[in-house]
Amino acid sequence: MFEHFNTPQELFGYQLATTMTMENDSLDMLKELEGAAQADEIKKLFAHHQDETRQQIANLERIFELLDIEKNAEPSPTTKGLAKEGSSMIGKTDPKLVDSVALSAALGTEHYEMSVYESLITMAEAMGAAEVQELLQENLQQEQHTADELNAAAKKCAAKAIV
Numbered sequence: 446m447f448e449h450f451n452t453p454q455e456l457f458g459y460q461l462a463t464t465m466t467m468e469n470d471s472l473d474m475l476k477e478l479e480g481a482a483q484a485d486e487i488k489k490l491f492a493h494h495q496d497e498t499r500q501q502i503a504n505l506e507r508i509f510e511l512l513d514i515e516k517n518a519e520p521s522p523t524t525k526g527l528a529k530e531g532s533s534m535i536g537k538t539d540p541k542l543v544d545s546v547a548l549s550a551a552l553g554t555e556h557y558e559m560s561v562y563e564s565l566i567t568m569a570e571a572m573g574a575a576e577v578q579e580l581l582q583e584n585l586q587q588e589q590h591t592a593d594e595l596n597a598a599a600k601k602c603a604a605k606a607i608v
């Protein structure tokens with residue numbers, strides 16, 4: 446399908462639709478990582494962020510409504526690529542090191558998600574869409590908080606693996 450964006454609103458609508466795909470793929474990836482993780486604490490971390498991701502999807506749906514844009518999902522291959530790389534690495538890794546790999550794969554996705562939300566927030570701010578900006582900010586904060594938790598867990602795992 447040919448697409449050409451002439452206005453910031455058109456561009457925003459399209460990027461919102463790619464973000465919907467990104468979040469749905471992140472949800473799938475988190476389920477997979479929860480299944481692969483060995484430690485209960487890390488499984489819980491992945492399960493908790495699945496709940497947050499469902500809220501994030503609801504926030505995106507609300508933004509479509511607020512802007513009166515038809516809800517849809519456009520292609521977003523990045524998260525699929527990160528998930529593929531993560532599961533390939535997990536397949537090659539001894540169970541005792543799998544948690545480190547799973548955490549690292551998840552961290553990559555969180556940083557990508559953060560960059561997507563930062564750009565959407567910039568655009569929403571410029572459009573003067575305050576409520577939209579707030580919903581995006583909620584999602585961004587959850588990604589940032591998750592990245593911090595993943596990092597802390599990864600440090601613990603790495604320290605254990607060295608001993």
Ligand SMILES: [Fe+2]
Pocket residue numbers: 468471498501558588
């Ligand atoms: Fe997310």
Ligand SMILES: [Fe+2]
Pocket residue numbers: 471494498554555558587588591
């Ligand atoms: Fe996330």
